[in-house]
Amino acid sequence: xxxxxxxxxxxxxxxxxxxxxxxxxxxxxxxxxxxxxxxxxxxxxxxxxxxxxxxxxxxxxxxxxxxxxxxxxxxxxxxxxxxxxxxxxxxxxxxxxxxxxxxxxxxxxxxxxxxxxxxxxxxxxxxxxxxxxxxxxxxxxxxxxxxxxxxxxxxxxxxxxxxxxxxxxxxxxxxxxxxxxxxxxxxxxxxxxxxxxxxxxxxxxxxxxxxxxxxxxxxxxxxxxxxxxxxxxxxxxxxxxxxxxxxxxxxxxxxxxxxxxxxxxxxxxxxxxxxxxxxxxxxxxxxxxxxxxxxxxxxxxxxxxxxxxxxxxxxxxxx
Numbered sequence: 001x002x003x004x005x006x007x008x009x010x011x012x013x014x015x016x017x018x019x020x021x022x023x024x025x026x027x028x029x030x031x032x033x034x035x036x037x038x039x040x041x042x043x044x045x046x047x048x049x050x051x052x053x054x055x056x057x058x059x060x061x062x063x064x065x066x067x068x069x070x071x072x073x074x075x076x077x078x079x080x081x082x083x084x085x086x087x088x089x090x091x092x093x094x095x096x097x098x099x100x101x102x103x104x105x106x107x108x109x110x111x112x113x114x115x116x117x118x119x120x121x122x123x124x125x126x127x128x129x130x131x132x133x134x135x136x137x138x139x140x141x142x143x144x145x146x147x148x149x150x151x152x153x154x155x156x157x158x159x160x161x162x163x164x165x166x167x168x169x170x171x172x173x174x175x176x177x178x179x180x181x182x183x184x185x186x187x188x189x190x191x192x193x194x195x196x197x198x199x200x201x202x203x204x205x206x207x208x209x210x211x212x213x214x215x216x217x218x219x220x221x222x223x224x225x226x227x228x229x230x231x232x233x234x235x236x237x238x239x240x241x242x243x244x245x246x247x248x249x250x251x252x253x254x255x256x257x258x259x260x261x262x263x264x265x266x267x268x269x270x271x272x273x274x275x276x277x278x279x280x281x282x283x284x285x286x287x288x289x290x291x292x293x294x295x296x297x298x299x300x301x302x303x304x305x306x307x308x309x310x311x312x313x314x315x316x317x318x319x
Contacts, residue, residue: 008071009235011078013145015045017088021311024111025276027149027178028265030158041116043090046077049131052084058134058315060170061120062224063113063143066101068093071237072140072243083307084317088124092116092143097254102249106280109132110178113146115306121166134315135186137167138306141201141233144174144192151190153216154182168313170306173198173232175205181259183213190222191309194228195303199290200251225305230298231291239294250287 022036029036039284048057060080064073069091092113093099096142101107117137139147148171149155156165169190176192192210194203203226213220232247233239254266265274267282274282310316 008075010044010074011046011081015047016042017045017123018042018314019119019123022112022115024109024115025106026109026265026274026279027111027114027194028263028275030111030152031259032263033158034090036111036115039112040043040095040097041092041119043088043120043123044077044317046081046089048084048185049177050087053317056131057084057131058310058317059088059124059130059136061117061124061136061137061151061166062087062089063117063133063139063146063299064090064092065141065143065233066105068098068100072235074274075237076138079303083310085310085315086130088120090116090120094271102309103150103282105142105252105283108249110142110145110149110274111290113143114150114155115159117146117150121164122161125164134167136170136310136313136315138170138172139174142173144171145178147171147244148174148176148190148192149178151185151188152180153184153186153259153294154180156186168309168315172302174206175201175255176209177252177256179209179212179256179258181261181263185213185215185220185222187216187221189309189313190220190279192222192224193305193306194224194226195232195234195295195298196226196228197230197291198225198232199288200232200253200292202246205256221276225302227295227298227301230295232295233292234295235302236294236315239292240296240299242294244291244293247292250284251290252283252287252289254288255283255286
């Protein structure tokens with residue numbers, strides 16, 4: 001079973017690590033080449049059992065939800081560790097003195113989490129226990145947004161060292177309303193998994209994004225899986241006993257932020273220009289409350305998809 005109980009403890013025998021990152025107010029700053037503010041990121045490195053799996057290990061940078069690091073991160077870290085995959089579970093909130101962003105997503109921007117993701121990639125590339133050819137990124141909800149958009153070449157060029165890139169991307173129920181003026185991926189495979197009943201970040205936005213995205217040489221190598229009967233956070237261990245939970249905090253369900261030719265962004269429904277200063281106010285006008293809920297069948301199916309995706313990418317080694 002994927003859901004191993006509501007309270008999942010951090011795995012034993014982990015390494016607390018830190019690496020350099022940046023803080024940005026909004027993604028326009030990142031894409032414009034601004035340096036942002038220097039930021040030390042913190043993470044926990046979970047390695048496979050050395051008696052069962054031999055280094056160098058494949059690895060995933062793991063990005064958490066707007067609730068911050070917790071049970072879901074440790075559940076996936078432990079499960080993936082048992083498959084021979086190292087996990088760098090990044091804490092994007094604590095170093096920035098933020099507990100959560102549930103009611104204000106601007107407290108830690110997607111651009112900052114993208115910087116953390118690529119900082120994690122640099123960190124793992126320098127670790128001789130990690131296979132540099134097999135480093136991917138996985139994220140959930142808010143972290144899923146960063147895991148998804150880290151796969152776009154315009155983002156990679158601003159944050160990666162030289163030609164470094166993630167080998168694959170896994171995004172669980174991300175918001176897909178950010179539209180880049182050049183929607184070209186790095187070419188690495190991208191897996192998006194959403195719930196058909198998700199009214200916080202509707203899967204229709206992800207279908208639209210996939211249709212508008214292309215790869216460096218044509219096909220975008222992006223797969224969207226929509227799970228019937230599943231709501232937002234359908235795999236979260238804290239929701240396994242609840243099929244439907246009211247979420248009163250606003251989520252950008254109707255927000256579509258489109259990059260213009262000058263590099264700026266406009267919210268397409270209102271026509272308002274967006275920057276770091278007014279981002280919260282603009283998002284409030286296109287957000288709504290909704291629901292979350294656990295779905296054991298969808299969680300199991302999604303995890304099997306994740307393992308199959310990792311296997312196809314050469315991340316799963318024989319014991």
